[in-house]
Amino acid sequence: MSTRIAFLKGHGTENDFVIVPDPENAVDLPPAAVAALCDRRAGIGGDGLLHVVRSAAHPDAEDMAAEAEWFMDYRNGDGSVAEMCGNGVRVFARYLQHAGHVTAGDLAVATRGGVKRVHLSKDGDVTVGMGRALLPEGDVEVSVGGRSWPARNVNMGNPHAVAFVADLEHAGDLYDPPSHRPASAYPDGVNVEFVVDRGPRHVAMRVHERGSGETRSCGTGACAVAVAAARRDGADPAVTGTPVTYTVDVPGGTLVITERPDGGIEMTGPAVIVAEGEIDATWLEEVLT
Numbered sequence: 517m518s519t520r521i522a523f524l525k526g527h528g529t530e531n532d533f534v535i536v537p538d539p540e541n542a543v544d545l546p547p548a549a550v551a552a553l554c555d556r557r558a559g560i561g562g563d564g565l566l567h568v569v570r571s572a573a574h575p576d577a578e579d580m581a582a583e584a585e586w587f588m589d590y591r592n593g594d595g596s597v598a599e600m601c602g603n604g605v606r607v608f609a610r611y612l613q614h615a616g617h618v619t620a621g622d623l624a625v626a627t628r629g630g631v632k633r634v635h636l637s638k639d640g641d642v643t644v645g646m647g648r649a650l651l652p653e654g655d656v657e658v659s660v661g662g663r664s665w666p667a668r669n670v671n672m673g674n675p676h677a678v679a680f681v682a683d684l685e686h687a688g689d690l691y692d693p694p695s696h697r698p699a700s701a702y703p704d705g706v707n708v709e710f711v712v713d714r715g716p717r718h719v720a721m722r723v724h725e726r727g728s729g730e731t732r733s734c735g736t737g738a739c740a741v742a743v744a745a746a747r748r749d750g751a752d753p754a755v756t757g758t759p760v761t762y763t764v765d766v767p768g769g770t771l772v773i774t775e776r777p778d779g780g781i782e783m784t785g786p787a788v789i790v791a792e793g794e795i796d797a798t799w800l801e802e803v804l805t
Contacts, residue, residue: 521795524611525560528603528787530732530768534562535611541573547595552803554593563731564601565591566608577626584624584631586612592727600629600673602735606642606787609634614789629673642787646736647673648779649743658708659695660688668744675706676740684712684722690730709737719745720765732768739781742773753777
């Protein structure tokens with residue numbers, strides 16, 4: 517392992533990430549290393565880790581290299597691999613700009629959930645084309661502390677269960693994953709969003725992210741929430757031909773989600789780089805022994 521491993525720290529609506537630039541995929545990041553780096557007391561601290569790799573250098577992304585130079589090899593805070601992270605994509609794009617790899621404007625980012633189109637605006641916000649939502653059929657229910665709610669099954673490249681509740685406090689502390697049924701709906705676990713109304717096409721949410729616990733924000737979750745709210749409210753852009761936009765408040769800020777008639781979903785919000793430095797490779801080696 518190299519004795520000098522660079523890292524940065526960034527966040528999007530306070531969903532925070534350790535960023536490890538590694539263009540040639542030379543840094544070994546097993547789950548234990550990721551979990552140690554994301555530990556908020558003994559490590560750097562983060563909801564997840566953004567491993568920045570050129571698509572051509574990573575076996576999970578080499579087939580996307582012609583379309584997107586950079587691959588977001590995203591890991592949850594517990595070290596597990598995830599398909600996508602909406603806030604992570606915005607921070608990933610901001611890092612590429614910070615490092616001089618790209619400038620303001622449009623770019624493509626490869627993820628395990630496919631290639632995502634990103635726009636870096638000059639005012640600081642980042643817009644990500646999040647793809648289309650899938651709405652699997654079948655009833656789903658989520659439960660916390662003796663309370664249960666029906667939930668909408670929404671897939672944004674990763675699985676979500678969206679529950680509309682009377683009070684966000686009913687979700688409890690969200691340290692542990694809310695239970696769900698049927699178990700077969702989410703064989704690999706699920707991100708669970710609890711949602712209240714704030715006004716016309718304006719909602720607020722809390723989320724338990726699979727592999728990370730409660731986070732201050734979840735981009736794919738905000739998209740899932742907007743789609744679930746639109747359908748609940750009788751709005752379907754594919755039917756009406758008119759885009760639908762929801763403002764989604766998360767504990768860490770606000771995201772704006774637009775669903776277009778072709779099914780494409782766009783998410784706009786901030787992305788900030790807050791620090792950079794070096795990981796002590798000796799410490800990391802000790803963690804892994």
